[in-house]
Amino acid sequence: MTGMSEPDSYLCPVSCHRCGAALRLGNGTAYLIRIEAMADPTPPTLDPSECDGDFNRAFREVLSQLEGMSAQEAMDQVYRRFSFYLCPSCYRRWIENPTG
Secondary structure: OOOOOOOOOOOOOEEOOOOOOEEOOOOOOOEEEEEEEEOOOOOOOOOHHHOOOOHHHHHHHHHHHHOOOOHHHHHHOOEEEEEEEEOHHHHHHHHHOOOO
């Protein structure tokens, strides 16, 4: 040992996603927020009378709606997950009214 203190390798520059304040991880003064959003998981009701029993046509219609969309754009309509950090002040405001 050389007498020099080892740097905290787990610390990296992080800022509050709302106000931009610098946060120091590892001392209990930052909040990690994780959000997961997904489309309605209930299977659709398939009514044969709506597509005259031609389910292939119904699937072609869905595929035509997806035409021109990238795979990422289509996936974003079904599932998204992200995370961000907040400072204590912003966390208190956010947790009381997360949809703002």
